[in-house]
Amino acid sequence: xxxxxxxxxxxxxxxxxxxxxxxxxxxxxxxxxxxxxxxxxxxxxxxxxxxxxxxxxxxxxxxxxxxxxxxxxxxxxxxxxxxxxxxxxxxxxxxxxxxxxxxxxxxxxxxxxxxxxxxxxxxxxxxxxxxxxxxxxxxxxxxxxxxxxxxxxxxxxxxxxxxxxxxxxxxxxxxxxxxxxxxxxxxxxxxxxxxxxxxxxxxxxxxxxxxxxxxxxxxxxxxxxxxxxxxxxxxxxxxxxxxxxxxxxxxxxxxxxxxxxxxxxxxxxxxxxxxxxxxxxxxxxxxxxxxxxxxxxxxxxxxxxxxxxxxxxxxxxxxxxxxxxxxxxxxxxxxxxxxxxxxxxxxxxxxxxxxxxxxxxxxxxxxxxxxxxxxxxxxxxxxxxxxxxxxxxxxxxxx
Amino acid sequence: xxxxxxxxxxxxxxxxxxxxxxxxxxxxxxxxxxxxxxxxxxxxxxxxxxxxxxxxxxxxxxxxxxxxxxxxxxxxxxxxxxxxxxxxxxxxxxxxxxxxxxxxxxxxxxxxxxxxxxxxxxxxxxxxxxxxxxxxxxxxxxxxxxxxxxxxxxxxxxxxxxxxxxxxxxxxxxxxxxxxxxxxxxxxxxxxxxxxxxxxxxxxxxxxxxxxxxxxxxxxxxxxxxxxxxxxxxxxxxxxxxxxxxxxxxxxxxxxxxxxxxxxxxxxxxxxxxxxxxxxxxxxxxxxxxxxxxxxxxxxxxxxxxxxxxxxxxxxxxxxxxxx
Numbered sequence: 001x002x003x004x005x006x007x008x009x010x011x012x013x014x015x016x017x018x019x020x021x022x023x024x025x026x027x028x029x030x031x032x033x034x035x036x037x038x039x040x041x042x043x044x045x046x047x048x049x050x051x052x053x054x055x056x057x058x059x060x061x062x063x064x065x066x067x068x069x070x071x072x073x074x075x076x077x078x079x080x081x082x083x084x085x086x087x088x089x090x091x092x093x094x095x096x097x098x099x100x101x102x103x104x105x106x107x108x109x110x111x112x113x114x115x116x117x118x119x120x121x122x123x124x125x126x127x128x129x130x131x132x133x134x135x136x137x138x139x140x141x142x143x144x145x146x147x148x149x150x151x152x153x154x155x156x157x158x159x160x161x162x163x164x165x166x167x168x169x170x171x172x173x174x175x176x177x178x179x180x181x182x183x184x185x186x187x188x189x190x191x192x193x194x195x196x197x198x199x200x201x202x203x204x205x206x207x208x209x210x211x212x213x214x215x216x217x218x219x220x221x222x223x224x225x226x227x228x229x230x231x232x233x234x235x236x237x238x239x240x241x242x243x244x245x246x247x248x249x250x251x252x253x254x255x256x257x258x259x260x261x262x263x264x265x266x267x268x269x270x271x272x273x274x275x276x277x278x279x280x281x282x283x284x285x286x287x288x289x290x291x292x293x294x295x296x297x298x299x300x301x302x303x304x305x306x307x308x309x310x311x312x313x314x315x316x317x318x319x320x321x322x323x324x325x326x327x328x329x330x331x332x333x334x335x336x337x338x339x340x341x342x343x344x345x346x347x348x349x350x351x352x353x354x355x356x357x358x359x360x361x362x363x364x365x366x367x368x369x370x371x372x373x374x375x376x377x378x379x380x381x382x383x384x385x386x387x388x389x390x391x392x393x394x395x396x397x398x399x
Numbered sequence: 400x401x402x403x404x405x406x407x408x409x410x411x412x413x414x415x416x417x418x419x420x421x422x423x424x425x426x427x428x429x430x431x432x433x434x435x436x437x438x439x440x441x442x443x444x445x446x447x448x449x450x451x452x453x454x455x456x457x458x459x460x461x462x463x464x465x466x467x468x469x470x471x472x473x474x475x476x477x478x479x480x481x482x483x484x485x486x487x488x489x490x491x492x493x494x495x496x497x498x499x500x501x502x503x504x505x506x507x508x509x510x511x512x513x514x515x516x517x518x519x520x521x522x523x524x525x526x527x528x529x530x531x532x533x534x535x536x537x538x539x540x541x542x543x544x545x546x547x548x549x550x551x552x553x554x555x556x557x558x559x560x561x562x563x564x565x566x567x568x569x570x571x572x573x574x575x576x577x578x579x580x581x582x583x584x585x586x587x588x589x590x591x592x593x594x595x596x597x598x599x600x601x602x603x604x605x606x607x608x609x610x611x612x613x614x615x616x617x618x619x620x621x622x623x624x625x626x627x628x629x630x631x632x633x634x635x636x637x638x639x640x641x642x643x644x645x646x647x648x649x650x651x652x653x654x655x656x657x658x659x660x661x662x663x664x665x666x667x668x669x670x671x672x673x674x675x676x677x678x679x680x681x682x683x684x685x686x687x688x689x690x691x692x693x694x695x696x697x698x699x700x701x702x703x704x705x706x707x708x709x710x711x712x713x714x715x716x717x718x719x720x721x722x723x
Binding site: 185369 | 502630
């Protein structure tokens, strides 16, 4: 009898138990952030429509519907399937850069170097995929080799900030920013030397590198292109989801992941506990670099995507977009899968906007920015949820 | 050579102002990773201001006054925009990196959204050129570096640099600001309002970054606002760390970086000692090589000097009165 009451006290009812769990609270607070972001976006659209003579107020509402509809707002079934497929394809590299930033954050590092790592991965995988003739080698083998080479190059490039941090105690943010621009120039330099061999002269697109499909190298599609006709979708999204799960297990369930996290929480304590903190910092950055580069490799090994080679004055946005992706997911690798998909979803909606209303695709960027701003104090939301629970428990202690 | 130094000065000035902006926020204890975003917002509002002034034929014939007022407008916009960061970081104790990243996303989205809604294109070009201050064409080479083809912003920035350094190190407010970045609890215990000082630091930071953003698009980017400052805000952050969170270090850092950075676009006609031979061109290295030099130089210098590097102790940690 006594035993039963104590059990009841610690676990009141299923609903409260679910609400109390950390995971559910994180998801709830993320959903709150998203709702807040959409509301702010809606207010801006309505205000703009109300005060501008050229924009009818109906545009604000239809615009909002188009954004929230994502790929589903694109009209007929064929367009929807095409956009949905492209959305999943585009989500994969974003997930990878998001994972890259998230893993680094988990280990106490700010990986703002994802753009540079992304470029290195793109260059290496393209070089490998286009250099080995598929007439002599199995195309799948070349694909795998290119992917692995891309990831390795990113790991090496990512290890540089880690090395500077571990050995010279230089802030990783500054080294990441410097290596980004160095990577942009190195990539352009190398392609300017190798020249005609890789540049897409056949299709007179000399600003771009040849697609890997010209060498017969492409990520397997396994029939997905029939499911989403017209889109370039391949299995990269599934590869990335598997990687995200592996990362989740590594960070949360292995000694190695624990060590990486421990060095992030307190370098000195980790050292005192006998961990090799320098090695762990370098490894964390190398893993982050490998993930970002893997995203680029998967994107360009798709076989159809163009790579702008003379990129010395700009950095790829996929790299920087990894930061909001990770933040929105609360740096949880599993969460990154959903946040990246959501970001691409809302992107597709924004893309449709200019065609139908007086607004443009930047509305979705606006909404994402506000969501990230709210995500900054999602801890506050979470704490509020907990406080409510506690108060409830206080009110009915009779249970 | 004179041309290179003129270029350097033009490039280094926004870098200096924005790195100083970063310093003010971080010395008060707030990591301002939003420098890039605040620059974009300031540049956007400044460009809109100049567009409106020129469209309505106000202040015609006074380009320098337009320039200076636009800098003020951009500074005000930057200060207002940075309040978003202060509010989330100081009042709501949010993660400052997230708040800053949000501002970095928000500024280009806002700028491009409004530019596209109202101008039907992706960029806003200020209609008329902003002139150089040309005092006298007939000078020796040293004079030409500083007084020929220089913008009025150069002198204002130099003045601000001196004033802000004095503020930081010779006034009680500067001392209080720095105390809040080192040990806010100690500062609070002697009656300093930590929240207020951090608001002050971030707002000064926002004003400077906004102004720097406008200077950037008006001088370096040739008067075009495209919702980007080419990563200048992040570079300024790096220069601030490079300069060890101190004004003099930042000034040296931005001038050195500016000089190395400007070799890239000018090396092919760069005549260092005036003998008519372009030595760097004779080396036959591609432009990319010269582009990489400034970044590698920063890394090498940091590797050797980082032992002395010391960030403000309390930066990035939300101030909690109750915490011990």
